[in-house]
């Protein structure tokens with residue numbers, strides 16, 4: 001058995017994820033699949049005696065959505081499932097908690113343990129470690145990838161949301177991270193490993209949102 005993590009471009013809603021899953025149903029040897037339009041990702045486990053990653057990627061590319069990259073995660077650390085919803089999340093560096101959590105929740109973090117973010121858009125859990133969970137409202141700011149968040153912050157370092165990117169693109173004609181953050185902030189900062197709740201760099205998502213508003 002092999003497990004790969006795919007980056008899939010072009011998905012915008014839950015029915016896009018379903019469409020990708022339907023493509024995969026046409027193949028033999030797929031053991032498990034989880035496609036998430038919110039994170040533009042897919043995690044697929046398959047019997048590599050029956051099907052190869054090249055065939056999987058080619059099959060997805062036959063549809064509307066394109067695979068932008070993949071990673072073999074067969075031997076990667078096992079990411080435990082979120083105890084609230086049962087979906088597997090993603091590892092977050094413990095460095096993100098200080099700036100993102102309300103003090104009462106920050107106090108509960110055991111820095112010797114690994115913590116994971118639940119990326120399921122409808123689950124109310126933000127982070128977990130074993131059975132320990134931190135709810136979405138344990139954070140100082142909202143998580144853009146949760147469907148119930150009202151403010152869709154894209155750049156957490158400079159506190160710039162989706163709406164502000166839209167204004168910068170459509171009314172100011174700006175289209176790069178530098179131009180847009182510079183338009184809103186005197187001195188834009190970039191410390192995603194501390195300020196972004198996922199610990200990941202926001203630039204990919206940022207550019208994607210810019211592109212969405214560009215035409």
Ligand SMILES: [Zn+2]
Nearest residue numbers: 082085118123
């Ligand atoms: Zn969850």
